[in-house]
Amino acid sequence: MKNLSLMIAGLGLLIAAPSSAFAKTNIFTCAPEWGALAQEIGGEHVDVYTASNANQDIHHMRAKPSLLAAMRKADLVICSGASLEVGWLPILLNKSGGSQVQEGSIGSIMAADYVPLLDVMESADRSMGHVHPEGNPHVHLDPNNVLIVSKVISDRLSQIDTANAGSYSDRQELFNQKWTQAISLWGNEISSLKGQKVVVYHKSWTYLLNWLGMETIASLEPKPGIPPNASHLEKVLQDIQGQNVKGILVAPFENEKGAKWLSEKSNIPIIELPFTVGGNNQSNDLKAMFDDTIKRLKN
Ligand SMILES: [Zn+2]
Numbered sequence: 001m002k003n004l005s006l007m008i009a010g011l012g013l014l015i016a017a018p019s020s021a022f023a024k025t026n027i028f029t030c031a032p033e034w035g036a037l038a039q040e041i042g043g044e045h046v047d048v049y050t051a052s053n054a055n056q057d058i059h060h061m062r063a064k065p066s067l068l069a070a071m072r073k074a075d076l077v078i079c080s081g082a083s084l085e086v087g088w089l090p091i092l093l094n095k096s097g098g099s100q101v102q103e104g105s106i107g108s109i110m111a112a113d114y115v116p117l118l119d120v121m122e123s124a125d126r127s128m129g130h131v132h133p134e135g136n137p138h139v140h141l142d143p144n145n146v147l148i149v150s151k152v153i154s155d156r157l158s159q160i161d162t163a164n165a166g167s168y169s170d171r172q173e174l175f176n177q178k179w180t181q182a183i184s185l186w187g188n189e190i191s192s193l194k195g196q197k198v199v200v201y202h203k204s205w206t207y208l209l210n211w212l213g214m215e216t217i218a219s220l221e222p223k224p225g226i227p228p229n230a231s232h233l234e235k236v237l238q239d240i241q242g243q244n245v246k247g248i249l250v251a252p253f254e255n256e257k258g259a260k261w262l263s264e265k266s267n268i269p270i271i272e273l274p275f276t277v278g279g280n281n282q283s284n285d286l287k288a289m290f291d292d293t294i295k296r297l298k299n
Helices: 002-021 032-045 064-071 089-096 144-159 163-195 204-213 230-239 257-266 287-298
Strands: 025-029 046-051 076-079 108-110 197-200 217-219 243-249 270-272
Touching: 025 032, 025 064, 025 217, 032 046, 032 076, 032 144, 032 163, 032 287, 064 089, 076 204, 108 144, 144 163, 144 204, 163 287, 204 217, 217 230, 230 257, 243 257, 257 270
Parallel strands: 025 046, 025 076, 076 108, 197 217, 197 243, 243 270
Antiparallel strands: none
8 A cells, every 4th residue: 555655656756747847937027028028038948928918008007816826826027117017016926926026036027127227216206196216117118228138037037947048048149139230220220310309198208219319398297197187288289389399109008188189289290109019010029119119200
């Protein structure tokens, strides 16, 4: 009897061993841009879960059961950080995240911790509305930041899944070559955009516009996170008179009502940009998203 149970235990080990040897590393990402980047670097050795789609406003998500279930399995969490996901990510981590994915642990990457932040405020002031006091968290729209984060992901995956470290560093090296070349090609294309002025809905585009050398004249939100209202829109209309503003930038998840009003009054076109991977039909990966963004801005 004793031998039989040993045999069964032995069989169990035999059956369990292959699946653990080939088990993929589970990556939980907050947004499509990080999901796409994690897949580029992880390749066949990772399973990537993306918590939001391009039509969702990542500032305002809920910690729903499907996200809790995905977090429960996570070996690595990749998000923007700088409080962007403060309304829902801490709840997920608290309720179903393992110790390895808590902030500061090996399985946690907050992109904003690794790139130079813009719009850093001297002191956080709640009266300024829904601010991003640690700095603007929408870091993925500067392709240089994407490259920095790709290296962080590769290093971290190599630590978590040492057996496949070679694959992660090879894939990152390949991505590095492809991306460096793309940045240099974009550099030629974007020279005509330098100095051009735009109005934005929310400060979603700060890193993009900083990279392109473009200038933000006004935001449709009176304060970050506060929806546009009539009196603020009237003020924006006055402020932009004679400024040669080229467009009003909106993301797929932003309400176009205020932008439409301003566009009709000022004859300035609305430019809907993808914002992230999947933000329109053309933007099916990170490179395509930047290609499409530049094309729309130039048009
Ligand atoms: Zn924001």
